[in-house]
Amino acid sequence: MLPLAARAEAPMRGHGGPVRALAVTADGSRALSGSFDASAILWSVEDGAALRILRFHDGAVNAVALLPDGGILTGAEDGRIALWRAGPEPERILLSHAGPVSGLAVAPDGRRIASSSWDGTARITPLDGSPALVREGHRGPVNGVAFLPDGRLVTAGYDATVRIWPEAGAPLTVPLDAPVNAVAAAPDGEIAAAGADGRLHLLRPDGTVRASLEVGPRPVVALALSPDGRRIAAATVGGAVAVVDRAEMRVRLTLVGPGLPVWSLAFRGPDELITGGGDRLVRRWDLATGEPIGPLAMARPADPLAAYAGDRGAEVFRACEACHTLTPGSGNRAGPTLHGVLGRRIAAVPDYPYSPAFRQLDIVWTAETIARLFEIGPARFTPGTKMPEQTIPAVEDRAALVRFLEAATR
Template sequence: MKRFFITFVLPMCLLFHSNLNADAAENNRNLVGHGGPVNTVAISPDGKSALSGSLDYAVMLWDLDASLNASPDASKVAKKTKPNSQHHRFIAHKGAVSAIQFFPSGDKAISSGDHGNVYVWDLKEKKVIAQLEGHLAKVVSIDISNDAKVATTSSWDGHVILWDLATHKLIHKIHVQNHPVNAVLISEDAKTLYSAGYDGKIRSWDATTGDFIKVLHSHGWPINIMRWLPEQKQLIFGTTNGDVQIFDPTAEKIVKVLIPHEKPVLGLAVSKQHNLIASGGNDGIIRVWDITNWELKGQTITILGPVWALAFNHDGKSLYYGSLDDEVKYWKITDKDDENLWIDHKPRRFQVKTGLPLGELQFARKCSVCHTLNENDANRAGPTLHNVFGRKAGSLAGYNYSDSLKDSPIIWDEKTIDELFVEGPAKVVPGTKMPLQKVADDKQRKALIAFLKKATQ
């Protein structure tokens, strides 16, 4: 059966006029400080702070009071140009941060990342209090029990792990499948785990023994993400084919099917206080639903997409989301059809396809996500490339290098940089946290190196 949706388009002049002051107010509430796209966002139980994780390897703790208590008069807010300032920047991760969650108390948090590490943070003392080791690949999902005694994580290594949060020890390591496990949840009584992933199946597990119970549902497409609805009796999940559905684990059936996204669903959020859910997809669309009557409360298009992260504010009228931008975006929920917040928004630096000399274009598309050319590293995942020629690998002060780079005898010059892009970082410096980045085309690679030699001086 084909699905038909009707979209009404407002005249551009009316849309722009109506959004002008609102956009100024909302941009003032954006959380600015990351040096790469934002993958995950969480709001504290009391609504006063937020945590975000990014491709820049950093976790950031934000004070939301100043932002959310800003004057409702958009014309006054528009005169303020200073964005919400970060409260603290945590840099223990050795790869992109994939998931993050506050403890129910709000004074601690747990985060995971692409490197397979899981960290427990003391947010008052601003420090890591534990590193949980057990996963061998990207850890993409976290859930904490209501009593904060245990946490569970799932990974692309095909496993779910249950952790003791008092001792920070591994309780059970459960092999689910030989493919990524994208989502895991723990029941309200902490006795059952629910996993989902690449094979599209939702499975249940005994949290006490780690034993498999049963397959509860087979969707047919990979499941990317799951969240509990209020009271933890039902869950919402999003899939690679764009489906957003509500599932009852006890009845073992789908109880609601929402408007699907045109591309994979990557972000979900639930507001227990206001009975709201939100979905975000690779299509750049965010939808907000009232689960008491399943009314669509709001929809917006972020033209850059995808939407990886979503988190409701405690007012139930706004949310934060993460996408390709280097900041956490604020959106005041509106019922306008297809509201486009980013009219005339320029492509990200790494999305440029034309209009630059070949070498500069290669830098923009392949290097600028992680590196800057200026002395200021702009909080990127990688160190600044300023004066990189003639510099010993792993020697720039203030950057948290991997041990392999710090111990490397490599001096960066035309020859060694060429080898890096021909062979790849993992072969040139085994154990490095640099992501795979090759430039096979000789012309493009030579142009890139020539550009770097001139631009980094």
């Protein structure tokens, strides 16, 4: 057990964008974070110092993992998975997906890794250079991967399924009620899965559902299991983290930060949790008290949508504000600024790293093209986009969003 007296004086700050991914070494001394700013940082947890800053990817680092031998893995929007050891550059590129990498996992034997991607596949890649094994079958993006203790792969998909893959043959498919954003495996083989409906599900290794629990009204976007498997942490886009007793399947503790989305989390031993979110910080939490370790230094920023209270279009836009700004001088986030978007040609914001396929599109952003984007989804309307797949089914909501953008981005 880690000593509760070991406390950092402040959160780990250094990223220029939301912290999308986290991993912690087995001894708890180091943490690895990946960010929308296209970098990964290796931290000394005790003093909050950045030991290494890893820059290579063309896009957000969505997934990170640590190998038993000290190697570092990063996976990103550019589809590439990089293996880092000593030195400022990756030792090698392990794999290139045809879409953004969304998750990474290391096999129990430490000799294989699994990756999930929005290209609709998961892949198992041996570290000895042997060819990757492709797992296909999900209808849409694969959002997460995990290895069971016996080496079988588990995948979570936007198609509202969890799939358990044998060494050969078809997977066992478990349908759930909403798109699944995250998956994790316990030491005894039980599977935790959660997603867009804010519910946490526990599945037995044979795919049957043991229990389900609503952990919040907002979508769950990340899961982590404590090393002993007794606790599950579930992070939501609303900014809260539910700490769940797995055996009893009940929320024992809720951690509440500045109110920004929490995109990533990892346990540091059984009694400490590390989180990363939209405020660009990596935070430590004492699970005995539910309090932050060190000051909760960054207050919630001013709400850029406060002036539009009651505007339906502003409410619809809340799903977009983590990635896009609206006003001059506010700059780019994971997506380009929307200031001046009406009448602007696609891929025209200076200094934003658009994908090559996106730059080839011939579109001008108008009320009609924006509405069409959210009617059929970014993947169909703008092939090659880095934008998360999402639609707005209601005609009136699409119209309200367009009216809001016309007013807010002038």
